[in-house]
Amino acid sequence: MKVIVAGFPKTGTKSMHIALRELGYDVYDFVENFWYLGKDWNKILTEGGSVDDFKRMYEDVDAGVDAPIFFFWKEIHEAFPNSKIILTTRDEDSWFRSYRKQIEEINQNTMLRLLFVYSPLGRKFETFLLRLAQVVYATSWIKANTFSMKHSVNELVMRKLYRQHNADVTQNAPKDKLLVYNLKEGWEPLCKFLDKPVPDKQFPYANIGGKLFEELMQKHPVMQRMVKEAFVIISLLIGFGAFGLYKFFRLGPNLKHAILKLDPISKLTYFFSTIIP
Structure with missing residues (x-):
């Protein structure tokens, strides 16, 4: 690991992902962490881990952004003491508005909820996100039923976590390895650090408007x-x-009436017996 982006989500982490790739780094974002290292992270989030775990997990990775990397920046830096740390920041009020909008987008994304129910990989991804919410954000997503998972935002707690995290990084990261960075500063301070x-192109901006998962489902191979x-x-x-309905409506009226009187399990058993004799 050469670069640890320790900035809280919604401080420009998706833009940093693109920028670091433009600078030649192999970057792990939260989807890559789920896809390639999901088993390791599920263990760390539930049981804990060690510096040796992080050394093994990221020995061939250049850079990491977003959750869960930003939360474990200190442990990862212990595993890779020569790595550089970038704390992406933004004004707290605009950060929280952006964070809340992102959560609203997740709560309203019907397709994402369908993935969590009907895709085996999607169900694993949902479990990963739930554990991240519980450990990294000290909160939880409320699953009202099979199809509805809502994440309520506690503004007081989230603002406190944001300030605490930024203070932790600025106070405890080695000064010669740390860049406190706002994306509005553009390429120059990042490339110098x-x-x-400096690339001959405009600095990239991504996830504008909180449409993260909508964009991921269109472009990211894991989400696709x-x-x-x-x-x-x-x-x-x-x-x-x-x-099954076709077979049912072809039955005689007496048999249909008898089937309708069955309990749900018996109905399902009969239904599948007609499809798979």
Whole structure:
């Protein structure tokens, strides 16, 4: 690990992901951490971990951004003491407005909820996000039912966590390894800190408007796999359901009446016996 982006989510971490890739770094964001290191992170988030764990996990990774890396910046730096630390910052009020808008987007994203139900990979991703919420943000997503997972935002707690995190990094990170950085400063301070040439292009800005998961489902291969899995499973369920109804309506009236009087488990047993004799 060469670069640890220790900034809180919604301080420009998605833009930093793109910028670091532009500068030649292999970058792990929260989706990459789930996909490549999900088993390790689930263990760390539930049981704990060690410096040796982080050394093994990130020995071939250049840079890390967003959750859960920002929360464990100190432990990762202990594993890679020569790595540089970037604390991305923004005005607290604008940060919280952006954070709250991101949560609203997640709560209102019907497709994301479908992935969490119908995609096997999506269900694993949901578990990962739930553990992140509980450990990293000291909060939880409220799952009202199978299809509805809501994340309520405690403004007082989130603002306190934001200030505490920024203070922890600025006070405890080695001064010669730390850059406190606002994306409005552009390429120059970032490239100077990383000893990289300044790209001949505008600094990238991503996740504007809080449409993170909508964009990920369109572009990220891991999220696209979840979408394909959900599409296949939903299509199969619709097909089985249509075939079962077709078989049901072809039955005589007495048999249909008898089936309707069955308990739900018996109905399902009969339904599947007609599809898979």
